[in-house]
Amino acid sequence: MNNLKRSFVIFYALIIYALAELVWWGYLLVKMMPSSLAMIMGEGSIFIVVFFAGAYSLHKSINQERKLQEQKKNFLLSVTHELKSPLASIKILLQTIQKRDLSREQVLNFISKSLMDIERLDDMVENMLLASKIDNQSYTFPKDKFSLSVLVDSIVNRLQITKCEGNQQIIDAEIEPKVEITGDKFALTSVVTNLIENAIKYSGPCATVGVKLFSKEGKVFLEVADHGIGIADQEKNRIFDKFYRVGSEDTRNTKGTGLGLYIVKEVLEKHQASIKVKDNRPVGSIFEVVFD
Numbered sequence: 001m002n003n004l005k006r007s008f009v010i011f012y013a014l015i016i017y018a019l020a021e022l023v024w025w026g027y028l029l030v031k032m033m034p035s036s037l038a039m040i041m042g043e044g045s046i047f048i049v050v051f052f053a054g055a056y057s058l059h060k061s062i063n064q065e066r067k068l069q070e071q072k073k074n075f076l077l078s079v080t081h082e083l084k085s086p087l088a089s090i091k092i093l094l095q096t097i098q099k100r101d102l103s104r105e106q107v108l109n110f111i112s113k114s115l116m117d118i119e120r121l122d123d124m125v126e127n128m129l130l131a132s133k134i135d136n137q138s139y140t141f142p143k144d145k146f147s148l149s150v151l152v153d154s155i156v157n158r159l160q161i162t163k164c165e166g167n168q169q170i171i172d173a174e175i176e177p178k179v180e181i182t183g184d185k186f187a188l189t190s191v192v193t194n195l196i197e198n199a200i201k202y203s204g205p206c207a208t209v210g211v212k213l214f215s216k217e218g219k220v221f222l223e224v225a226d227h228g229i230g231i232a233d234q235e236k237n238r239i240f241d242k243f244y245r246v247g248s249e250d251t252r253n254t255k256g257t258g259l260g261l262y263i264v265k266e267v268l269e270k271h272q273a274s275i276k277v278k279d280n281r282p283v284g285s286i287f288e289v290v291f292d
Helices: 002-032 034-099 104-136 148-159 185-201 260-270
Strands: 144-147 171-175 180-183 209-216 219-225 273-279 285-291
Touching: 002 034, 034 104, 104 185, 104 260, 144 148, 148 171, 148 180, 148 185, 148 209, 148 219, 180 185, 185 209, 185 219, 185 260, 185 285, 260 273
Parallel strands: 171 209
Antiparallel strands: 144 180, 209 219, 219 285, 273 285
């Protein structure tokens, strides 16, 4: 980051110096050749336009690099936090099993919670590996025919939470049976998982997340709806960028690495599928995936 700040200082210093030199030499030329004032002004104007166009382009590139470095720094901090939280939970649960005389039911409950944290860690590691392979273009996306209905149903069951009043189920799923597609089952598992986890993460406590899978007019639709904070119109095209997360980098409280929706978009593009974000009513967002 210090290198980028130094680059900005040098960049602006060079601009000021170049403009000062231009004005000075222009003044000297006019003084020496007053009759050539129009030509000197014309040539100077063209130079200034080209100079500022190049300076603006360079400024934009440096600014984008600065933002990317900031996002990478926040990504590393987020990954560290995301790793430490489930690891700490697993450690406490296992230490409790080790040090206390618990009933079989209590032991099984603690083991179940530990497995959930391990699955959370596994999802995050798979995301990072898949994102890396996509960037390196080393992943081939092998495609086979499989049941998307079974896949979505299994992910819903794994991510289902029933800790609210009345044993409420957080995920309300409507899955049409026997919906089949041809694609990369591993990569599409990541897509469905990321969309549902994202909806749960940005929703309030015990808020219901809707998942719909159905076929219509020869197309397959997957919709994931939440009643969370929603997404501003100006951010809807940016949420699929790598490392990007909704809100300010300095004030954001929501967990996440900024890789989930990036992976979703990249994988869907490899499957000639589309995704769009719509506003949910009265609050929240709907992610709609369409497989042609």
